[in-house]
Amino acid sequence: MKGQKKASRKDSKTNGYLTPKFSLSKMATLLSVFSVRNLLVLSLALNVSLILRVMLLHDSQNGSFNGFFFEEQNGPQEEAHASKRRRLSSSVSSSSSSSSSLTMAQGDEDRVINLDHGDPTMYESYWQKMGDETTILIPGWQFMSYFSDATNLCWFLEPEFAKQIVRLHKVVGNAVTENRYIVVGTGSTQLFQAALYALSPTTEADPISVVSAAPYYSSYPVITDCLKSRLYEWAGDARSFSKNGPYIEIVTSPNNPDGYARHSVVNSRDGTLIHDLAYYWPQYTPISSPANYDLMLFTVSKSTGHAGMRIGWALVKDEDVARKMTKYIELNTIGVSKDSQLRAAVVLKVISNSCERPNEVDSFFEFSYHHMAKRWKQLRQAVHQSGLFSVPDFPPQLCKFLNRVFEPQPAFAWLKCEGEIEDCESFLRSKRILTRGGKHFGVSPKYVRISMLDRDKNYDTFIERMSMIRA
Amino acid sequence: MKGQKKASRKDSKTNGYLTPKFSLSKMATLLSVFSVRNLLVLSLALNVSLILRVMLLHDSQNGSFNGFFFEEQNGPQEEAHASKRRRLSSSVSSSSSSSSSLTMAQGDEDRVINLDHGDPTMYESYWQKMGDETTILIPGWQFMSYFSDATNLCWFLEPEFAKQIVRLHKVVGNAVTENRYIVVGTGSTQLFQAALYALSPTTEADPISVVSAAPYYSSYPVITDCLKSRLYEWAGDARSFSKNGPYIEIVTSPNNPDGYARHSVVNSRDGTLIHDLAYYWPQYTPISSPANYDLMLFTVSKSTGHAGMRIGWALVKDEDVARKMTKYIELNTIGVSKDSQLRAAVVLKVISNSCERPNEVDSFFEFSYHHMAKRWKQLRQAVHQSGLFSVPDFPPQLCKFLNRVFEPQPAFAWLKCEGEIEDCESFLRSKRILTRGGKHFGVSPKYVRISMLDRDKNYDTFIERMSMIRA
Numbered sequence: 001m002k003g004q005k006k007a008s009r010k011d012s013k014t015n016g017y018l019t020p021k022f023s024l025s026k027m028a029t030l031l032s033v034f035s036v037r038n039l040l041v042l043s044l045a046l047n048v049s050l051i052l053r054v055m056l057l058h059d060s061q062n063g064s065f066n067g068f069f070f071e072e073q074n075g076p077q078e079e080a081h082a083s084k085r086r087r088l089s090s091s092v093s094s095s096s097s098s099s100s101s102l103t104m105a106q107g108d109e110d111r112v113i114n115l116d117h118g119d120p121t122m123y124e125s126y127w128q129k130m131g132d133e134t135t136i137l138i139p140g141w142q143f144m145s146y147f148s149d150a151t152n153l154c155w156f157l158e159p160e161f162a163k164q165i166v167r168l169h170k171v172v173g174n175a176v177t178e179n180r181y182i183v184v185g186t187g188s189t190q191l192f193q194a195a196l197y198a199l200s201p202t203t204e205a206d207p208i209s210v211v212s213a214a215p216y217y218s219s220y221p222v223i224t225d226c227l228k229s230r231l232y233e234w235a236g237d238a239r240s241f242s243k244n245g246p247y248i249e250i251v252t253s254p255n256n257p258d259g260y261a262r263h264s265v266v267n268s269r270d271g272t273l274i275h276d277l278a279y280y281w282p283q284y285t286p287i288s289s290p291a292n293y294d295l296m297l298f299t300v301s302k303s304t305g306h307a308g309m310r311i312g313w314a315l316v317k318d319e320d321v322a323r324k325m326t327k328y329i330e331l332n333t334i335g336v337s338k339d340s341q342l343r344a345a346v347v348l349k350v351i352s353n354s355c356e357r358p359n360e361v362d363s364f365f366e367f368s369y370h371h372m373a374k375r376w377k378q379l380r381q382a383v384h385q386s387g388l389f390s391v392p393d394f395p396p397q398l399c400k401f402l403n404r405v406f407e408p409q410p411a412f413a414w415l416k417c418e419g420e421i422e423d424c425e426s427f428l429r430s431k432r433i434l435t436r437g438g439k440h441f442g443v444s445p446k447y448v449r450i451s452m453l454d455r456d457k458n459y460d461t462f463i464e465r466m467s468m469i470r471a
Numbered sequence: 472m473k474g475q476k477k478a479s480r481k482d483s484k485t486n487g488y489l490t491p492k493f494s495l496s497k498m499a500t501l502l503s504v505f506s507v508r509n510l511l512v513l514s515l516a517l518n519v520s521l522i523l524r525v526m527l528l529h530d531s532q533n534g535s536f537n538g539f540f541f542e543e544q545n546g547p548q549e550e551a552h553a554s555k556r557r558r559l560s561s562s563v564s565s566s567s568s569s570s571s572s573l574t575m576a577q578g579d580e581d582r583v584i585n586l587d588h589g590d591p592t593m594y595e596s597y598w599q600k601m602g603d604e605t606t607i608l609i610p611g612w613q614f615m616s617y618f619s620d621a622t623n624l625c626w627f628l629e630p631e632f633a634k635q636i637v638r639l640h641k642v643v644g645n646a647v648t649e650n651r652y653i654v655v656g657t658g659s660t661q662l663f664q665a666a667l668y669a670l671s672p673t674t675e676a677d678p679i680s681v682v683s684a685a686p687y688y689s690s691y692p693v694i695t696d697c698l699k700s701r702l703y704e705w706a707g708d709a710r711s712f713s714k715n716g717p718y719i720e721i722v723t724s725p726n727n728p729d730g731y732a733r734h735s736v737v738n739s740r741d742g743t744l745i746h747d748l749a750y751y752w753p754q755y756t757p758i759s760s761p762a763n764y765d766l767m768l769f770t771v772s773k774s775t776g777h778a779g780m781r782i783g784w785a786l787v788k789d790e791d792v793a794r795k796m797t798k799y800i801e802l803n804t805i806g807v808s809k810d811s812q813l814r815a816a817v818v819l820k821v822i823s824n825s826c827e828r829p830n831e832v833d834s835f836f837e838f839s840y841h842h843m844a845k846r847w848k849q850l851r852q853a854v855h856q857s858g859l860f861s862v863p864d865f866p867p868q869l870c871k872f873l874n875r876v877f878e879p880q881p882a883f884a885w886l887k888c889e890g891e892i893e894d895c896e897s898f899l900r901s902k903r904i905l906t907r908g909g910k911h912f913g914v915s916p917k918y919v920r921i922s923m924l925d926r927d928k929n930y931d932t933f934i935e936r937m938s939m940i941r942a
Contacts, residue, residue: 124612134610146772186657189802307615308810309810343810
């Protein structure tokens with residue numbers, strides 16, 4: 001091959017981050033001797049080890065590689081990056097970032113703990129332990145076209161990703177996939193907008209009302225109204241909605257922010273439902289039966305922890321709705337990153353494998369279930385000690401997937417400041433804990449939403465601080 | 472490391488596409504003997520060869536791997552996939568898909584050639600020739616967070632991608648990057664909407680008018696009006712725009728569909744400009760000077776050919792506008808795929824390298840310039856022979872990057888049916904050539920837009936058919 005000859009003319013030094021140079025042709029004679037699959041195993045093993053070492057070399061030589069290195073500041077946003085830097089270091093040393101022992105570093109007491117966003121970095125430690133399992137390699141000439149499968153209604157959906165979605169739902173038993181169209185989105189946020197677009201009547205003079213029972217996900221009103229669409233508009237708390245005519249109700253179950261299982265509350269024949277099931281996974285809540293709704297949204301961010309991929313999917317019963325959702329994503333972003341879909345497919349596959357062979361590998365959901373259980377136990381203890389706060393209690397239920405009875409352990413803690421404190425967000429900010437106040441969710445500022453998915457170091461510091469607050 | 476031990480317990484067989492299993496620890500002893508970088512080169516070389524072979528095995532064994540295999544149909548959309556399948560085969564055999572010799576396969580005369588979309592698959596042959604240069608490897612535990620750089624205004628922009636954007640513009644000399652904010656988007660389509668959001672006044676009662684001189688990109692009106700926003704609305708051809716008050720004018724230069732260099736036409740002090748510079752690259756038009764506008768949009772789809780990545784970027788002078796664009800993307804998709812940004816960074820880096828070391832590697836822009844020049848020569852010849860059509864003529868100009876005087880050779884041919892034919896799109900459809908008719912671009916149906924960026928096989932068939940049409 002011409003390209004191979006070209007490559008062999010060049011020097012054999014890597015020229016930096018993830019862009020190796022080498023000659024394929026020189027390898028050709030080796031291939032006939034060994035099993036192809038075994039060789040692949042060997043060579044990929046070399047890769048990961050070596051790339052980690054090259055990255056480490058790079059770091060120590062340049063000091064500014066890939067933006068991980070910059071002057072550490074004390075601001076809340078900087079914390080994410082300081083942690084990222086620590087994480088990278090730990091991935092090439094023998095220390096594990098998933099250690100849960102509480103060793104407060106010097107100056108740690110001044111550090112701002114940002115639990116406002118639901119950044120699911122808790123999961124990094126699992127994927128680090130899995131090592132190379134989910135490493136993905138994409139050749140530069142592959143997946144260049146806009147199209148993934150032109151025969152599919154959702155023409156930008158990678159077939160391998162679709163396959164792994166169906167498989168994972170079957171393994172976990174949390175959603176019916178039969179007779180459903182799959183629409184992939186740039187996160188479930190884009191799919192929510194695609195659903196609004198698809199479900200809004202085009203013939204009505206007034207925008208259709210979009211409602212959800214309070215406390216509702218703080219982004220719903222902002223996203224719905226950001227472009228002041230004449231197709232749809234935010235109409236607030238579903239419980240106080242009394243307008244006649246068509247409406248869209250978002251049912252988030254388990255609910256963000258409070259973690260409760262939910263059903264629609266308006267119950268009029270004119271309503272269309274969007275079920276946001278981002279948190280209907282066994283680490284958060286018992287899986288009682290496969291969800292079986294007309295329009296269900298899922299996302300890798302909260303199921304596997306890969307928020308940076310920006311990948312979500314919708315399971316849609318009605319062909320016309322699926323077609324319109326696809327149209328919205330075509331207009332909005334001309335499809336969805338192929339690279340992230342391919343990576344998501346690998347991650348979902350590894351999770352399904354881990355569930356089906358629990359004796360060979362740590363099951364992803366066992367790991368994350370136990371992680372969440374431990375965190376909720378710590379939080380309930382700290383809340384009890386303080387005498388100042390409360391968190392919701394949930395009835396225990398049988399999880400048919402884990403075959404275990406347990407209480408929901410949501411991705412967010414919905415904390416209430418009891419007693420005199422009216423503004424819980426401000427109160428916790430004074431303790432250098434950033435949370436999101438109740439008013440963003442349509443309820444009292446006595447409540448805050450706290451992410452339970454941060455890295456151990458941050459979560460442990462958060463628990464330590466909470467434990468020291470007294471009434 | 473704990474995870475390494477875990478991995479070594481498992482069998483060493485690969486379990487499918489891009490998800491190898493192996494033990495890192497067994498490799499450890501090897502590492503001290505060889506140069507780390509040399510080993511990396513060796514192991515990555517093995518990878519690519521082996522993965523291709525495993526994929527091939529997979530294909531021949533299963534017949535349904537990864538969606539490349541399905542019953543070939545005669546519809547236009549299916550063609551993309553049939554080509555993809557051919558392409559994959561060619562990447563593991565010695566035949567090159569970039570061959571430009573015209574060998575019409577049996578039944579080829581009935582094949583529908585879809586040149587409606589601007590799918591830039593022409594570039595695949597360059598990236599195939601470059602082989603492993605742009606292969607990217609992403610470990611499963613990396614880039615999981617929503618955040619790329621929390622210290623940056625555009626907090627979801629990968630620093631390495633930002634660095635390569637600045638470098639490439641400096642190498643090519645097609646845009647000023649100094650004192651600009653970079654905002655990354657899910658393609659420039661999302662950035663266009665982010666710009667509308669950022670530039671629309673929130674205090675006005677009426678939506679701001681959005682205009683562009685006809686013929687304008689067919690997606691602008693559809694995207695602008697798809698949600699019936701009260702912030703902005705499509706107001707048609709900029710040349711006939713006479714309303715007082717604020718407006719937004721989109722200046723696409725070189726223009727999609729007709730390829731001409733453009734400047735704003737309304738010229739009122741109340742206007743704000745969006746410069747869509749997707750095609751301001753030396754394969755399409757002479758680079759006369761670095762573009763120096765307030766808001767400039769670029770995309771990898773049309774510069775490097777990686778449409779499937781869905782990655783674009785904006786260079787923005789005003790901090791407040793950049794901040795609002797970032798906010799829109801946060802609301803719309805909570806950032807942009809990290810995986811695709813990392814892959815785009817590698818591709819841009821390889822292009823810059825290819826420009827700076829023209830003696831060592833084929834310069835990307837030399838390759839693509841010559842490819843476009845050849846195609847335009849073929850098209851002009853066919854158009855001349857037919858006596859039925861015309862295409863625009865462009866004045867030659869000096870390209871300071873290629874140091875060569877040439878006529879623009881746009882990514883689309885803006886073809887006019889001369890004489891009696893009123894509906895050029897229908898006429899060409901009867902020849903099994905799909906194009907996009909003039910009415911979508913705000914002008915007469917005597918015009919069509921034809922993609923010049925399809926694979927050689929399709930382009931050659933297109934030219935052959937055009938050559939056979941006679942007045």
